[in-house]
Amino acid sequence: MSHSSFNRRWAAVILEALTRHRVQHLCIAPGSRSAPLTLLAASHPRLICHTHFDERGLGHLALGLAKSTGQPVAIVVTSGTAVANLYPAIIEARLTGERLIVLSADRPVELLDCGANQAIEQTGLFAHHAAALNLPRPTPDVSARWLVSAIDSLLGQQVFGAVQINCPFAEPLYGDDPDAFRSWRDDLGKWWQDDRPWLRQVAARATPVNPEWGFWRQQRGVVIAGKMTAEEGIAVARWAAELGWPLIADVQSQSGQPLPSASIWLQHPQALATLASAQLIVQFGSHLTGKTLGGWLADCQPEDFWLIEAMPERRDPAHHRGSRIVAEIVPWLAAHPALAQPAWCPELTRLVADITSAIRQPAFSEAGLAQHLPSLLPAQGALFLGNSLTIRLVDTFAQLPAGYPVFANRGASGIDGLIATAAGVQRGSHRPLLAIVGDISALYDVNSLALLGQSQAPVVLIVVNNDGGQIFSMLPTPASERQRFFAMPQQVDFAAAARLFGLQFHRPDDWQALVTAVERGWQEEGATLIELRVAAEEGAQSLAVAGKVRQE
Structure with missing residues (x-):
């Protein structure tokens, strides 16, 4: 009973730490090894629990929740292939930035590599697709302060994509004495009544301002809208319209696509000739759907190319020479106000209207x-x-x-x-x-x-x-x-x-x-x-x- 009770104390700290990082939704698949996490999640007043019998579907359920809420979503699965079934959703989150937190229950180390049932090597299972924290087996010898700060450090550093917190639990897994190990739990003091992480990581992220914007906003520009939120899509469309620059928008841009059917008209000789005189291309967001748009971007040679997106790393498959600007889109637009001017290529709008009507x-x-x-x-x-x-x-x-x-x-x-x-x-x-x-x-x-x-x-x-x-x-x-x-x-x-x-x-x-x-x-x-x-x-x-x- 005492061992199962400490499993519960350990799981309680893990789940409480997650709520301090805006986790509200938790997706759970059935399993016994994960019982300490599941039972604590079921009774947690600030967690909304979702269940599914299929771990592959469960991972994508969490992905959809993260997409629509804009918040990190946690996933609880038992050990073995249950963890591996999350791989496709983890890969997608790594590429598109949704925050998934995998709590993978595991066998303790003495049951690995010895033929024990449902025991696989889970440490680093997702390779570079997910940052990982491999916890020790729950023991009072490891302080609650270490546990909560380790989780806070991982989540504070990984602001995009998925993380895996591997959680070994030794049997017994069921039963609880509510008064056991209270001093271990109470070492966190007033943290239990607070709503902030134990370890708060502060990163200064000032919006970068291009000092040459006063010059560039008076030139001939083209705006590309990739995957964005509704707020970002509307703001980008308004900004491009005020500048008088054509906006070529992906279906995921939520911008209203003022020049629709780009996959068709972007191959028209007149459209290509018009856009060839653009001096600057500014792309917001990535993961463009249309192969034609991607091909045109790869072929074009503007004087400068800017790609603005909050996610880091390279996001331009054409590898343009230019600027990769890591910034939130709406604040960046505010720091680079448009200069109201007439459209520099009104004939493109007329051409697109003629083509789409046909x-x-x-x-x-x-x-x-x-x-x-x-x-x-x-x-x-x-x-x-x-x-x-x-x-x-x-x-x-x-x-x-x-x-x-x-x-x-x-x-x-x-x-x-x-x-x-x-x-x-x-x-x-x-x-x-x-x-x-x-x-x-x-x-x-x-x-x-x-x-x-x-x-x-x-x-x-x-x-x-x-x-x-x-x-x-x-x-x-x-x-x-x-x-x-x-x-x-x-x-x-x-x-x-x-x-x-x-x-x-x-x-x-x-x-x-x-x-x-x-x-x-x-x-x-x-x-x-x-x-x-x-x-x-x-x-x-x-x-x-x-x-x-x-x-x-």
């Missing part, structure tokens, strides 16, 4: 869904876009409302955990959510439909069933091998999946039926799954046809 898509189609997507969005809601062909089509054909929250997993751009991430976005935002994924993506994360079934606000998940990974039809894959080894058509019926997890289900056969199904979904409690069956290669062919318009 690429109208049939509403009831894969490309049509992307183009008409704004009409399906819930009021005061949010949008989650799956990878592969889905987000590319929306980036190409849609113009989303300014400031409307858009979420995606565009770090590693995998198809794993997309439904779980969407569920986390909804739980963190408390908004109605429209999510769109492809059929293979849905099958890959079908377990996470259980998470959608627990939604507290309406969720509509549209699964675009084009019978396989049709993005590969855009690539020069050999026709004789494409179906078997690349597209892999599954010919599945998603009605069965909806029944399995208790979701509302619709399979509309025209645009009006789709609109009706979506609107009905906003009136339902919980989640609605809509299967949109489309011709196999229609979406990819639409991109190819639209590309021909750009040359005219």
Whole structure:
């Protein structure tokens, strides 16, 4: 009993330390070795606990929560392969900056490398994808002050991405004497009644100011908007408009995309000739969706190139010569005010309007869904876009409302955990959510439909069933091998999946039926799954046809 009681005291300090770093949501998978953490989390008054039986989905649920709340999210898993199943979510967080805190329960050291059950080497399991703290086995010989300051030091230094706190626990794991080891716990004194970390790390992060801005803001500039928050997207759009500079915006920018369909018009000779005279390119945010935009950026040679983003490290795959500015976007804009002036290339706006009016898509189609997507969005809601062909089509054909929250997993751009991430976005935002994924993506994360079934606000998940990974039809894959080894058509019926997890289900056969199904979904409690069956290669062919318009 005394040993299990000290496990609980140790776990209590860990969890309390996390709350001092703005952790509110904690995602838990079932397991016995993690029982000290789970039981303390369940009784903690400031923690909201989420559960899932699938650790891979649990990691992405936490990722979605971190995306929508902007706060770090903790994950509790038991030892063994349960920890390894978090890897895809950890990699995504490393690339896009969401803060995940993995509390991985572990066997004590004497049970490692000796054939003990469910014991693997967990120290450093995530390599450079996550900073790590390997705790000792709980013992009163290690002070509570050391434990809390070690956690504070790790979290104070790692302000982006994931961390792993490996927590060995020896048996017994259950039972508690509330009066045991009180002096060890009370060594932290008034910290228990405070709301600040034990060890506060203060880093001076003054917004860098370019002394040449007075000169550059009077030149010909182009603004690129990558992945940003709604507040940042609106501010960047306003700043670019006041300067009279064209804004080329990614689907994740939430800027309103004043020049939509950049993947198409950026290949038009007149557009390229106009933009070639730009002297400065200022990019906010990274992880651009459109391959055409990335290609244009790689080819352009402005006099200077600035990339502004709060995350450190290199974020420019074209490796421009210029300035990599590590700063929060909104404060940086305030420190570099725009100079109101007329647009220096108004002909570009007219060209884009002509091109976009010529690429109208049939509403009831894969490309049509992307183009008409704004009409399906819930009021005061949010949008989650799956990878592969889905987000590319929306980036190409849609113009989303300014400031409307858009979420995606565009770090590693995998198809794993997309439904779980969407569920986390909804739980963190408390908004109605429209999510769109492809059929293979849905099958890959079908377990996470259980998470959608627990939604507290309406969720509509549209699964675009084009019978396989049709993005590969855009690539020069050999026709004789494409179906078997690349597209892999599954010919599945998603009605069965909806029944399995208790979701509302619709399979509309025209645009009006789709609109009706979506609107009905906003009136339902919980989640609605809509299967949109489309011709196999229609979406990819639409991109190819639209590309021909750009040359005219």
